[in-house]
Amino acid sequence: MMMFRSKRSTFLCSRHFLIYLLFLGTMYSSFGAYILIPMDAESQQNHLKAYGITYWTLRKDLKVKWLLNYRGGSFLMPDLEEIKKECTIRGVDYEVLNDTQANEILAEISSPSKNMEAVVLEKAPKIAVYSPKGNQPWDDAVTMVLTFAEIPYETVYDKEVLEDNLILYDWLHLHHEDFTGQYGKFYSSYRATPWYIAEKANAEKRAKELGYDKVSDEKLAVALKIRDYVVGGGFMFAMCSATDSFEIALSAEHVDICEPMFDGDPSEPGYQSKIDFNKTFAFTDFILERSPNVYEFSSIDMTRKRRIPKTTDYFTLMDFSAKWDPIPTMLCQNHTALVKGFMGQTTAYDPRNIKSNVLVLGENKTNSEARYIHGIKGKGFFTFYGGHDPEDYQHRVGDPKTELELHPNSPGYRLILNNVLFPAAKKKKQKT
Numbered sequence: 001m002m003m004f005r006s007k008r009s010t011f012l013c014s015r016h017f018l019i020y021l022l023f024l025g026t027m028y029s030s031f032g033a034y035i036l037i038p039m040d041a042e043s044q045q046n047h048l049k050a051y052g053i054t055y056w057t058l059r060k061d062l063k064v065k066w067l068l069n070y071r072g073g074s075f076l077m078p079d080l081e082e083i084k085k086e087c088t089i090r091g092v093d094y095e096v097l098n099d100t101q102a103n104e105i106l107a108e109i110s111s112p113s114k115n116m117e118a119v120v121l122e123k124a125p126k127i128a129v130y131s132p133k134g135n136q137p138w139d140d141a142v143t144m145v146l147t148f149a150e151i152p153y154e155t156v157y158d159k160e161v162l163e164d165n166l167i168l169y170d171w172l173h174l175h176h177e178d179f180t181g182q183y184g185k186f187y188s189s190y191r192a193t194p195w196y197i198a199e200k201a202n203a204e205k206r207a208k209e210l211g212y213d214k215v216s217d218e219k220l221a222v223a224l225k226i227r228d229y230v231v232g233g234g235f236m237f238a239m240c241s242a243t244d245s246f247e248i249a250l251s252a253e254h255v256d257i258c259e260p261m262f263d264g265d266p267s268e269p270g271y272q273s274k275i276d277f278n279k280t281f282a283f284t285d286f287i288l289e290r291s292p293n294v295y296e297f298s299s300i301d302m303t304r305k306r307r308i309p310k311t312t313d314y315f316t317l318m319d320f321s322a323k324w325d326p327i328p329t330m331l332c333q334n335h336t337a338l339v340k341g342f343m344g345q346t347t348a349y350d351p352r353n354i355k356s357n358v359l360v361l362g363e364n365k366t367n368s369e370a371r372y373i374h375g376i377k378g379k380g381f382f383t384f385y386g387g388h389d390p391e392d393y394q395h396r397v398g399d400p401k402t403e404l405e406l407h408p409n410s411p412g413y414r415l416i417l418n419n420v421l422f423p424a425a426k427k428k429k430q431k432t
Helices: 007-029 047-059 081-090 099-110 141-149 158-162 194-209 215-231 241-251 326-331 411-424
Strands: 034-037 064-068 074-078 095-097 117-121 127-130 154-156 171-174 235-239 314-317 338-340 359-364 369-377 380-385
Touching: 034 047, 034 081, 034 099, 047 064, 047 074, 047 081, 047 141, 047 411, 064 099, 064 326, 074 099, 095 099, 099 117, 117 326, 127 141, 141 235, 141 411, 158 215, 171 215, 171 241, 171 411, 194 215, 215 235, 215 241, 215 369, 215 380, 235 241, 235 411, 314 369, 326 359, 326 369, 326 411, 338 411, 380 411
Parallel strands: 127 154, 127 171, 171 235, 235 380
Antiparallel strands: 034 074, 034 095, 064 074, 064 117, 314 338, 314 359, 359 369, 369 380
16 A cells, blocks of 8 residues: 655654754764864973874875964864874874864964964975984984984985985985094094094095095085985985084085094195185185184084073074965974074084075074074075084083983974974975
Protein backbone atom coordinates (compact mmCIF):
# COMPACT_ATOMS: atom_id res chain seq x y z
CA MET A 1 0.00 0.00 0.00
CA MET A 2 1.37 3.42 -0.99
CA MET A 3 1.68 6.01 1.80
CA PHE A 4 1.35 9.75 1.34
CA ARG A 5 2.91 12.48 3.51
CA SER A 6 0.85 15.56 4.26
CA LYS A 7 2.09 19.06 3.43
CA ARG A 8 2.26 19.85 7.16
CA SER A 9 4.45 16.83 7.95
CA THR A 10 6.71 17.67 5.00
CA PHE A 11 7.05 21.24 6.29
CA LEU A 12 7.89 20.01 9.81
CA CYS A 13 10.51 17.57 8.49
CA SER A 14 12.10 20.30 6.40
CA ARG A 15 12.09 22.64 9.39
CA HIS A 16 13.70 20.02 11.64
CA PHE A 17 16.30 19.35 8.98
CA LEU A 18 17.18 23.04 8.75
CA ILE A 19 17.46 23.26 12.53
CA TYR A 20 19.72 20.22 12.47
CA LEU A 21 21.94 21.83 9.83
CA LEU A 22 22.14 25.03 11.88
CA PHE A 23 23.08 22.98 14.93
CA LEU A 24 25.81 21.21 13.00
CA GLY A 25 27.13 24.52 11.68
CA THR A 26 27.23 25.99 15.17
CA MET A 27 28.90 22.89 16.57
CA TYR A 28 31.64 22.76 13.91
CA SER A 29 32.29 26.49 14.02
CA SER A 30 33.17 26.07 17.68
CA PHE A 31 35.88 23.58 16.72
CA GLY A 32 39.33 25.00 15.89
CA ALA A 33 40.29 25.62 12.30
CA TYR A 34 43.75 26.97 13.17
CA ILE A 35 46.46 26.67 15.77
CA LEU A 36 48.10 29.88 16.94
CA ILE A 37 51.51 29.56 18.54
CA PRO A 38 51.89 32.84 20.45
CA MET A 39 55.37 34.31 20.68
CA ASP A 40 54.85 37.15 23.13
CA ALA A 41 56.52 37.17 26.54
CA GLU A 42 53.38 36.41 28.53
CA SER A 43 51.93 33.48 26.58
CA GLN A 44 54.86 31.31 25.50
CA GLN A 45 56.90 29.20 27.90
CA ASN A 46 59.36 27.92 25.27
CA HIS A 47 60.02 30.31 22.41
CA LEU A 48 62.97 28.33 21.04
CA LYS A 49 61.12 25.04 20.69
CA ALA A 50 58.22 26.92 19.07
CA TYR A 51 60.48 27.48 16.06
CA GLY A 52 61.11 23.74 16.02
CA ILE A 53 57.35 23.10 15.88
CA THR A 54 57.05 25.50 12.96
CA TYR A 55 59.90 23.80 11.12
CA TRP A 56 58.39 20.37 11.88
CA THR A 57 55.05 21.53 10.44
CA LEU A 58 56.72 22.79 7.26
CA ARG A 59 58.39 19.40 6.83
CA LYS A 60 54.90 17.89 6.74
CA ASP A 61 54.30 19.92 3.54
CA LEU A 62 51.95 22.26 5.39
CA LYS A 63 52.08 26.03 5.07
CA VAL A 64 52.45 28.31 8.08
CA LYS A 65 51.73 32.02 8.39
CA TRP A 66 54.32 34.03 10.27
CA LEU A 67 52.42 36.92 11.86
CA LEU A 68 55.04 39.63 11.92
CA ASN A 69 54.78 41.98 14.92
CA TYR A 70 51.64 40.21 16.13
CA ARG A 71 52.21 39.04 19.69
CA GLY A 72 55.97 38.76 19.27
CA GLY A 73 55.87 37.20 15.82
CA SER A 74 53.38 34.39 16.32
CA PHE A 75 52.77 31.43 13.99
CA LEU A 76 49.41 30.42 12.50
CA MET A 77 49.01 26.87 11.20
CA PRO A 78 46.29 24.29 10.46
CA ASP A 79 44.44 22.76 13.39
CA LEU A 80 45.69 19.19 13.22
CA GLU A 81 45.76 16.78 16.12
CA GLU A 82 49.34 15.70 15.38
CA ILE A 83 50.57 19.31 15.64
CA LYS A 84 48.83 19.78 18.98
CA LYS A 85 50.33 16.54 20.27
CA GLU A 86 53.78 17.64 19.16
CA CYS A 87 53.34 20.99 20.92
CA THR A 88 52.39 19.18 24.11
CA ILE A 89 55.37 16.82 23.87
CA ARG A 90 57.81 19.69 23.33
CA GLY A 91 56.28 22.00 25.93
CA VAL A 92 55.15 24.66 23.45
CA ASP A 93 52.05 26.73 24.25
CA TYR A 94 49.35 27.03 21.61
CA GLU A 95 45.82 28.36 21.20
CA VAL A 96 43.04 26.85 19.07
CA LEU A 97 41.12 29.34 16.93
CA ASN A 98 38.00 28.96 14.86
CA ASP A 99 37.67 30.52 11.40
CA THR A 100 36.10 33.70 12.72
CA GLN A 101 38.84 34.30 15.28
CA ALA A 102 41.60 33.62 12.77
CA ASN A 103 40.03 35.92 10.19
CA GLU A 104 39.69 38.69 12.75
CA ILE A 105 43.41 38.43 13.53
CA LEU A 106 44.34 38.46 9.84
CA ALA A 107 42.05 41.44 9.25
CA GLU A 108 43.75 43.32 12.07
CA ILE A 109 47.17 42.49 10.65
CA SER A 110 46.20 43.63 7.13
CA SER A 111 44.97 47.01 8.36
CA PRO A 112 47.10 49.87 6.96
CA SER A 113 47.17 51.38 10.44
CA LYS A 114 48.95 48.36 11.92
CA ASN A 115 52.68 47.73 11.55
CA MET A 116 52.07 44.02 10.99
CA GLU A 117 52.16 41.54 8.13
CA ALA A 118 51.33 37.87 7.53
CA VAL A 119 54.12 36.11 5.64
CA VAL A 120 53.53 32.62 4.25
CA LEU A 121 56.20 30.03 5.06
CA GLU A 122 56.09 27.38 2.36
CA LYS A 123 58.91 24.86 2.72
CA ALA A 124 61.34 23.77 5.41
CA PRO A 125 64.80 24.95 4.31
CA LYS A 126 67.57 22.37 4.14
CA ILE A 127 70.25 23.49 6.58
CA ALA A 128 74.03 23.13 6.46
CA VAL A 129 76.46 24.11 9.20
CA TYR A 130 80.03 24.77 8.11
CA SER A 131 82.00 23.33 11.01
CA PRO A 132 84.88 20.91 11.69
CA LYS A 133 83.63 17.35 12.01
CA GLY A 134 84.93 16.90 15.56
CA ASN A 135 83.07 19.88 17.01
CA GLN A 136 80.32 19.16 19.51
CA PRO A 137 76.92 20.95 19.20
CA TRP A 138 77.76 23.13 22.20
CA ASP A 139 80.91 24.48 20.51
CA ASP A 140 78.69 26.82 18.51
CA ALA A 141 75.52 28.69 19.44
CA VAL A 142 73.76 27.84 16.18
CA THR A 143 74.28 24.09 16.35
CA MET A 144 73.32 24.23 20.01
CA VAL A 145 70.00 25.99 19.39
CA LEU A 146 69.20 23.86 16.33
CA THR A 147 69.69 20.77 18.47
CA PHE A 148 67.58 22.19 21.29
CA ALA A 149 64.78 23.27 18.94
CA GLU A 150 64.94 19.84 17.24
CA ILE A 151 65.64 21.33 13.82
CA PRO A 152 67.73 18.92 11.69
CA TYR A 153 70.92 20.05 10.03
CA GLU A 154 73.90 18.56 8.21
CA THR A 155 77.55 19.40 8.77
CA VAL A 156 79.82 20.39 5.91
CA TYR A 157 83.43 21.49 5.90
CA ASP A 158 86.16 22.41 3.45
CA LYS A 159 86.06 19.28 1.28
CA GLU A 160 82.28 19.43 0.80
CA VAL A 161 82.37 23.16 0.05
CA LEU A 162 85.15 22.82 -2.50
CA GLU A 163 83.22 19.99 -4.17
CA ASP A 164 80.27 22.40 -4.67
CA ASN A 165 77.96 20.57 -2.27
CA LEU A 166 76.50 23.85 -1.00
CA ILE A 167 74.01 23.84 -3.87
CA LEU A 168 72.19 21.07 -1.97
CA TYR A 169 71.27 23.47 0.85
CA ASP A 170 69.00 26.47 1.30
CA TRP A 171 70.69 27.93 4.39
CA LEU A 172 74.31 27.93 5.49
CA HIS A 173 75.76 28.82 8.86
CA LEU A 174 79.44 29.60 9.27
CA HIS A 175 80.90 28.25 12.49
CA HIS A 176 83.40 30.44 14.36
CA GLU A 177 86.01 29.96 11.68
CA ASP A 178 89.15 31.84 10.70
CA PHE A 179 89.15 32.17 6.91
CA THR A 180 92.43 34.14 6.90
CA GLY A 181 94.68 31.19 7.74
CA GLN A 182 95.89 32.71 11.04
CA TYR A 183 94.39 29.96 13.23
CA GLY A 184 92.02 32.25 15.04
CA LYS A 185 94.80 34.62 16.17
CA PHE A 186 95.27 32.32 19.19
CA TYR A 187 99.06 32.32 18.73
CA SER A 188 100.02 34.53 21.65
CA SER A 189 98.04 32.71 24.35
CA TYR A 190 97.78 29.13 23.11
CA ARG A 191 100.63 28.34 20.71
CA ALA A 192 102.20 25.87 23.17
CA THR A 193 98.98 24.07 24.10
CA PRO A 194 98.33 20.58 22.70
CA TRP A 195 94.96 21.50 21.17
CA TYR A 196 96.43 24.45 19.22
CA ILE A 197 99.36 22.38 17.94
CA ALA A 198 97.00 19.58 16.89
CA GLU A 199 94.52 21.91 15.14
CA LYS A 200 97.33 23.65 13.24
CA ALA A 201 98.75 20.30 12.10
CA ASN A 202 95.31 19.04 11.06
CA ALA A 203 94.62 22.23 9.08
CA GLU A 204 97.94 21.96 7.26
CA LYS A 205 97.35 18.29 6.47
CA ARG A 206 93.83 19.04 5.18
CA ALA A 207 95.12 21.83 2.95
CA LYS A 208 97.73 19.52 1.42
CA GLU A 209 95.15 16.79 0.83
CA LEU A 210 92.94 19.30 -0.98
CA GLY A 211 95.80 20.47 -3.19
CA TYR A 212 96.95 23.68 -1.48
CA ASP A 213 100.41 24.59 -0.19
CA LYS A 214 99.08 26.95 2.48
CA VAL A 215 96.10 26.90 4.83
CA SER A 216 95.43 30.56 3.94
CA ASP A 217 95.12 29.63 0.24
CA GLU A 218 92.80 26.73 1.01
CA LYS A 219 90.59 28.86 3.28
CA LEU A 220 90.41 31.57 0.62
CA ALA A 221 89.20 28.99 -1.90
CA VAL A 222 86.50 27.95 0.57
CA ALA A 223 85.50 31.58 1.16
CA LEU A 224 85.18 32.14 -2.59
CA LYS A 225 82.91 29.09 -2.93
CA ILE A 226 80.74 30.43 -0.10
CA ARG A 227 80.66 33.83 -1.83
CA ASP A 228 79.46 32.18 -5.03
CA TYR A 229 76.80 30.26 -3.08
CA VAL A 230 75.36 33.50 -1.72
CA VAL A 231 75.60 35.38 -5.02
CA GLY A 232 73.75 32.51 -6.67
CA GLY A 233 70.80 32.82 -4.29
CA GLY A 234 71.85 31.18 -1.02
CA PHE A 235 71.17 32.33 2.53
CA MET A 236 74.24 32.70 4.76
CA PHE A 237 74.30 33.35 8.49
CA ALA A 238 77.57 33.87 10.37
CA MET A 239 78.54 34.72 13.92
CA CYS A 240 81.57 35.99 15.80
CA SER A 241 84.95 35.68 14.04
CA ALA A 242 83.47 33.94 10.99
CA THR A 243 81.95 37.28 9.99
CA ASP A 244 85.00 39.53 9.77
CA SER A 245 87.56 36.81 8.91
CA PHE A 246 85.38 35.83 5.92
CA GLU A 247 85.32 39.43 4.73
CA ILE A 248 89.06 39.90 5.27
CA ALA A 249 89.82 36.74 3.28
CA LEU A 250 87.74 38.01 0.34
CA SER A 251 89.34 41.44 0.45
CA ALA A 252 92.87 39.99 0.62
CA GLU A 253 92.52 37.64 -2.35
CA HIS A 254 96.02 37.06 -3.83
CA VAL A 255 97.56 39.16 -1.02
CA ASP A 256 99.70 37.44 1.66
CA ILE A 257 98.67 38.90 5.03
CA CYS A 258 99.98 35.99 7.16
CA GLU A 259 103.16 36.19 9.24
CA PRO A 260 105.77 33.36 9.21
CA MET A 261 104.41 31.50 12.25
CA PHE A 262 101.16 30.96 10.33
CA ASP A 263 102.29 30.06 6.81
CA GLY A 264 106.09 29.74 6.87
CA ASP A 265 106.98 32.93 5.00
CA PRO A 266 106.74 36.70 5.62
CA SER A 267 103.62 38.70 4.86
CA GLU A 268 103.54 40.85 1.75
CA PRO A 269 105.07 44.32 2.25
CA GLY A 270 102.47 47.08 2.40
CA TYR A 271 99.59 44.63 2.24
CA GLN A 272 97.10 47.04 3.81
CA SER A 273 97.20 49.22 0.69
CA LYS A 274 96.40 46.19 -1.48
CA ILE A 275 93.16 45.25 0.30
CA ASP A 276 90.19 45.42 -2.11
CA PHE A 277 87.01 46.45 -0.28
CA ASN A 278 84.94 46.01 -3.43
CA LYS A 279 85.17 42.25 -2.88
CA THR A 280 83.52 42.23 0.54
CA PHE A 281 79.85 41.81 1.47
CA ALA A 282 79.43 44.11 4.45
CA PHE A 283 82.61 45.87 5.56
CA THR A 284 84.84 48.57 4.11
CA ASP A 285 87.82 50.79 4.96
CA PHE A 286 88.98 48.53 7.80
CA ILE A 287 92.56 48.36 9.07
CA LEU A 288 94.04 44.89 9.52
CA GLU A 289 95.74 43.99 12.79
CA ARG A 290 99.32 43.14 11.81
CA SER A 291 100.63 41.75 15.09
CA PRO A 292 100.31 37.96 15.52
CA ASN A 293 100.33 38.52 19.27
CA VAL A 294 97.11 40.55 19.26
CA TYR A 295 93.87 38.57 19.52
CA GLU A 296 92.10 40.63 16.89
CA PHE A 297 91.71 40.61 13.11
CA SER A 298 90.97 44.23 12.24
CA SER A 299 89.31 47.51 13.15
CA ILE A 300 85.91 46.02 12.21
CA ASP A 301 85.48 44.51 15.68
CA MET A 302 84.58 46.65 18.71
CA THR A 303 85.73 44.24 21.45
CA ARG A 304 88.85 46.17 22.46
CA LYS A 305 87.08 49.51 22.08
CA ARG A 306 84.19 48.64 24.42
CA ARG A 307 83.72 50.34 27.79
CA ILE A 308 80.38 48.85 28.81
CA PRO A 309 79.70 47.17 32.17
CA LYS A 310 78.10 43.73 31.88
CA THR A 311 75.06 44.91 33.87
CA THR A 312 74.21 47.56 31.27
CA ASP A 313 75.34 45.73 28.14
CA TYR A 314 72.22 45.52 25.96
CA PHE A 315 71.46 46.20 22.33
CA THR A 316 68.23 47.39 20.73
CA LEU A 317 66.48 45.80 17.77
CA MET A 318 65.50 48.21 15.02
CA ASP A 319 61.85 48.78 14.14
CA PHE A 320 61.02 48.27 10.46
CA SER A 321 57.82 48.54 8.45
CA ALA A 322 56.38 45.02 8.32
CA LYS A 323 54.43 45.72 5.12
CA TRP A 324 57.20 47.51 3.23
CA ASP A 325 60.29 45.85 4.75
CA PRO A 326 59.21 42.29 5.62
CA ILE A 327 62.71 40.80 5.45
CA PRO A 328 64.37 42.88 8.19
CA THR A 329 61.12 42.69 10.15
CA MET A 330 61.26 38.88 10.01
CA LEU A 331 64.85 38.85 11.19
CA CYS A 332 64.02 41.09 14.16
CA GLN A 333 60.96 39.21 15.48
CA ASN A 334 61.12 38.93 19.24
CA HIS A 335 59.17 39.30 22.47
CA THR A 336 61.40 42.22 23.46
CA ALA A 337 63.24 44.96 21.62
CA LEU A 338 66.05 44.97 24.20
CA VAL A 339 68.50 42.05 24.00
CA LYS A 340 71.29 41.21 26.44
CA GLY A 341 74.74 41.78 25.01
CA PHE A 342 77.35 39.03 24.89
CA MET A 343 80.98 38.95 23.86
CA GLY A 344 83.12 36.95 21.47
CA GLN A 345 86.35 37.26 19.56
CA THR A 346 84.26 39.49 17.30
CA THR A 347 81.68 41.09 19.58
CA ALA A 348 80.25 43.94 17.52
CA TYR A 349 80.95 46.01 14.42
CA ASP A 350 82.26 49.54 14.09
CA PRO A 351 79.62 51.48 12.10
CA ARG A 352 82.42 53.34 10.32
CA ASN A 353 83.42 50.08 8.66
CA ILE A 354 79.92 49.03 7.53
CA LYS A 355 78.94 49.63 3.91
CA SER A 356 76.07 52.04 3.31
CA ASN A 357 73.88 49.42 1.62
CA VAL A 358 73.95 47.10 4.65
CA LEU A 359 71.08 47.23 7.15
CA VAL A 360 71.79 47.48 10.86
CA LEU A 361 69.21 45.30 12.61
CA GLY A 362 70.46 45.69 16.18
CA GLU A 363 72.73 48.29 17.77
CA ASN A 364 74.12 49.59 21.02
CA LYS A 365 73.80 53.34 20.68
CA THR A 366 75.66 54.03 23.93
CA ASN A 367 78.84 52.47 22.57
CA SER A 368 78.03 53.30 18.93
CA GLU A 369 78.28 49.73 17.70
CA ALA A 370 76.26 47.43 15.44
CA ARG A 371 75.53 43.94 16.79
CA TYR A 372 73.35 42.44 14.08
CA ILE A 373 73.46 43.35 10.37
CA HIS A 374 71.94 42.10 7.12
CA GLY A 375 72.43 42.59 3.42
CA ILE A 376 71.89 41.34 -0.12
CA LYS A 377 74.67 40.00 -2.33
CA GLY A 378 73.72 39.07 -5.87
CA LYS A 379 70.59 36.92 -5.64
CA GLY A 380 71.27 35.85 -2.06
CA PHE A 381 71.27 37.18 1.47
CA PHE A 382 73.66 37.32 4.41
CA THR A 383 73.27 38.10 8.10
CA PHE A 384 76.15 38.74 10.51
CA TYR A 385 75.67 38.49 14.28
CA GLY A 386 78.41 39.58 16.68
CA GLY A 387 79.37 37.55 19.75
CA HIS A 388 79.79 33.88 20.61
CA ASP A 389 76.89 32.72 22.82
CA PRO A 390 73.80 34.83 23.62
CA GLU A 391 73.49 33.26 27.08
CA ASP A 392 77.20 33.11 28.02
CA TYR A 393 78.42 36.67 28.41
CA GLN A 394 82.15 36.04 28.03
CA HIS A 395 82.66 32.51 26.74
CA ARG A 396 86.26 31.33 27.05
CA VAL A 397 88.12 28.30 25.73
CA GLY A 398 87.23 25.34 27.93
CA ASP A 399 84.16 26.91 29.53
CA PRO A 400 81.21 24.55 30.18
CA LYS A 401 78.44 24.43 27.61
CA THR A 402 75.30 26.52 27.91
CA GLU A 403 72.22 24.57 29.01
CA LEU A 404 69.42 25.94 26.86
CA GLU A 405 66.86 24.20 29.07
CA LEU A 406 67.60 27.11 31.41
CA HIS A 407 67.05 29.70 28.66
CA PRO A 408 64.04 28.52 26.59
CA ASN A 409 62.90 32.11 26.02
CA SER A 410 66.27 33.63 25.11
CA PRO A 411 65.79 36.74 22.90
CA GLY A 412 69.38 36.46 21.68
CA TYR A 413 68.86 32.90 20.47
CA ARG A 414 65.54 33.82 18.86
CA LEU A 415 67.44 36.03 16.42
CA ILE A 416 69.35 32.98 15.21
CA LEU A 417 66.15 31.01 14.65
CA ASN A 418 64.54 33.91 12.78
CA ASN A 419 67.30 33.46 10.22
CA VAL A 420 66.70 29.70 10.06
CA LEU A 421 63.06 30.24 9.02
CA PHE A 422 63.78 33.19 6.74
CA PRO A 423 64.41 31.06 3.58
CA ALA A 424 61.02 29.37 4.05
CA ALA A 425 59.18 32.63 3.35
CA LYS A 426 57.26 32.94 0.09
CA LYS A 427 59.39 34.98 -2.24
CA LYS A 428 58.15 38.06 -3.99
CA LYS A 429 59.72 39.14 -7.27
CA GLN A 430 62.32 41.81 -6.64
CA LYS A 431 62.78 44.77 -8.91
CA THR A 432 65.98 44.53 -10.91
